[in-house]
Amino acid sequence: MTCSETHTAVRTTTDLAIPIRTIDIVSIGQYPTRDVECSSDSLVPLSLNQLKAGEIIQRMHSDANNLLCSIQGLLHYRTLSATGGGHIVPNTILGNPKLLNVQRLSQEITGDMGELVALSRREAKDTMRDLGQARKMRRNHRVMERHRAHHPDMNSPVQLVCHTCNARRTPQWRSGPAGPCTLCNVCGLIHAMRLRKQGRIRSKKVSASSYIS
Known part of the structure; x- marks a missing residue:
């Protein structure tokens, strides 16, 4: 595996890109279709939390690739040192800048995971709130229907x-x-x-x- 490591001082979502096959590209708010065509009524829009989660996963994907490349680079230095006449050069691994890069990437991935978990909990709360509002609207609708049943004149255009x-x-x-x-x-x-x-x-x-x- 050949790694081309990238170093960016500030991570932005516009700098991150994951190779995607054209057959996998799906518009936001749609599910990929296979054998069954879905009508426009079945499209489910993504929430703000879900969009943020997608950006976080992209960042984690990029950081994980860079982390793997840095670790493989450290293993490469270790292999060169061990095969160089059987003598390991001091501080070849411990003093290597890649070690600090590995630490930084690990911390950023851990932070992104914490943010992803927080978004997941927030999404669950928002879902429960939406369900509560939907139940309240249905209850109000039933009350109004019963009131109309007892007051037939309400069914008129008045x-x-x-x-x-x-x-x-x-x-x-x-x-x-x-x-x-x-x-x-x-x-x-x-x-x-x-x-x-x-x-x-x-x-x-x-x-x-x-x-x-």
Whole structure:
């Protein structure tokens, strides 16, 4: 194996390139197709964490190649020393600059591995958060469907109206004193905050009365 070692003071993702066959090139957000053609609806976009992970793996791949070349260079010096009449030249390996390069590359690979593990954990948290939001949207949809079932007039072209500010358009309809889907997003949040505040005040009054008694 012939190694062409590269030394760069600053590593950037643009400096790293991995040979890829043309048949392996896949657009971002797509999976490689084999025998079955996938429709555009089945394409899954990559998250920011996944894109960062791809860059980290490229850096690790480049550093690992350079690390292997440096180690092979050290082995080469050792072989030359051992075959030179049976006398090993002092400091041929220990004083070789390749040794420091091996240490630097090893530390960078270790750091990249730590960053990759952190990204993996962050991706898992983001996935759980997205699942929670999806469940919340489905639950709100079911509440609205039940409300429409009990109020057939809502199926007419007449839009929902906020009972507080008379808004007809909102990102999300929320529950209010009159029932589900009766407040716009802002008024619903304000109503929920008031309820929580009233609950805290009542709790303080109960605690104070029990302390006095």
